[in-house]
Amino acid sequence: xxxxxxxVTLAGLVAGLVMGFAIAPREATQGNVQRIxxxxxxxxxxxxxxxxxxxxxxxxxxMRRAEAADRLAHASAEVGVLFTGLTIATGSIWxxxxxxxxxxxxxxxxxxxxxxxxxxxxxxxxxxxxDRERGARFAAxxxxxxxxxVPLVHFSVYWWRTLxxxxxxxxPGPGTxxxxxxxxxxxxxxxxxxxxxxxxxxxxxxxxLEAEAEA
Amino acid sequence: xxxxxxxxxxxxYGLAAVVLIAYWRFLVRRxxxxxxxxxxxxxPQASVSGHPRSEPASRSPLP
Amino acid sequence: MNRRRKFIVGGVVIAGALxxxxxxxxxxxxxxxxxPAELRAAPVPGKAYRLGGMVVPGSLTWEPRSLDLSFTLSxxxxxxxxxxxxxxxxxxxxxxxxxxxxxxxxDGYFKANLIMAKHSEEYKAPHDKNEAGYRExxxxxxxxxx
Numbered sequence: 001x002x003x004x005x006x007x008v009t010l011a012g013l014v015a016g017l018v019m020g021f022a023i024a025p026r027e028a029t030q031g032n033v034q035r036i037x038x039x040x041x042x043x044x045x046x047x048x049x050x051x052x053x054x055x056x057x058x059x060x061x062x063m064r065r066a067e068a069a070d071r072l073a074h075a076s077a078e079v080g081v082l083f084t085g086l087t088i089a090t091g092s093i094w095x096x097x098x099x100x101x102x103x104x105x106x107x108x109x110x111x112x113x114x115x116x117x118x119x120x121x122x123x124x125x126x127x128x129x130x131d132r133e134r135g136a137r138f139a140a141x142x143x144x145x146x147x148x149x150v151p152l153v154h155f156s157v158y159w160w161r162t163l164x165x166x167x168x169x170x171x172p173g174p175g176t177x178x179x180x181x182x183x184x185x186x187x188x189x190x191x192x193x194x195x196x197x198x199x200x201x202x203x204x205x206x207x208x209l210e211a212e213a214e215a
Numbered sequence: 216x217x218x219x220x221x222x223x224x225x226x227x228y229g230l231a232a233v234v235l236i237a238y239w240r241f242l243v244r245r246x247x248x249x250x251x252x253x254x255x256x257x258x259p260q261a262s263v264s265g266h267p268r269s270e271p272a273s274r275s276p277l278p
Numbered sequence: 279m280n281r282r283r284k285f286i287v288g289g290v291v292i293a294g295a296l297x298x299x300x301x302x303x304x305x306x307x308x309x310x311x312x313x314p315a316e317l318r319a320a321p322v323p324g325k326a327y328r329l330g331g332m333v334v335p336g337s338l339t340w341e342p343r344s345l346d347l348s349f350t351l352s353x354x355x356x357x358x359x360x361x362x363x364x365x366x367x368x369x370x371x372x373x374x375x376x377x378x379x380x381x382x383x384x385d386g387y388f389k390a391n392l393i394m395a396k397h398s399e400e401y402k403a404p405h406d407k408n409e410a411g412y413r414e415x416x417x418x419x420x421x422x423x424x
Contacts, residue, residue, distance in 0.1 A: 035224050086230075086234060089227075093227040096223065097220050199242070
């Protein structure tokens, strides 16, 4: 089962690369750097998804005290931090040739940095508290509170003046991209979602083995 | 103008590849470690040589 | 004890980073840039501003040898003359958005130290539909540029 998921994920990632580099055209205004988008936007989607899962799993943990829910929250937060970091790094690499700056403190970049650091703090808190049950409870509360950052990041480009452009895909209303670019993005969304599931299930399994080894 | 920009594309994809593969390898290694130090019920064939990583059959496919 | 110290250091680093980002958010992101109309309403010479707007078509002049760049930035209601020394980013151009860091001068123009191109959320395929990515890559590798 896990091998199957791994295989399908790998195939999806390869398909995403083929779509992004061979099928999708060079974007007229930005040129080839636009291809970084096939990495950047699915990464932030995975981060949103991951922190959403942390929120739900944390609520479930507080209600049921199920350790599996706690481990899911922990695993998902770690993968979310990984992909938030990738989002920031790839965005910065894209920003230099496109904007003319690696970094600027506009609302989108500031809010995503806060998101990143808050979940880093979440992971630190998890490692800090020795008492398992107490640590899980604190983490669940933080996991719920920090999730409010996700809409802040996503809507920052509407709520404040920013350098970062508004979304082209994750929004209602008419499209602002040619179908072929949308298709390439969607393939990468699917592949990254599979990669998320693969990583989280494996990480949760490692956490379970760790808990068993301690017991 | 566009010629130099491939460098940025390669840098972004290269960085992502390195990070994702490193995390995947961390998960595989940690899982092996934990299964190795366990009572050996889960995967007995992995410890034939006493070295859990030397058995190609017990390795997971990529990723 | 060692473990504890590690977590304290980590906690301080995270709290510091968070404090700095919130500070940056309040001082910079909340009003990331002012518009030409806002600058015109109360210009303070020598004060650092971030100015955002659209480059007025036909206003752009660039002297490649001296790197003297000048153009007019507009928000639809007011305009501001801008001068800059240097090479602008690729996506900077007439009719496009830009965010400038610099200061208002007593001589009545905006002196830009940094020009950032503001990208729109619109994406377009090039006119030549057959120009797929790998062909472009091979062309670049052969040194043909664009």
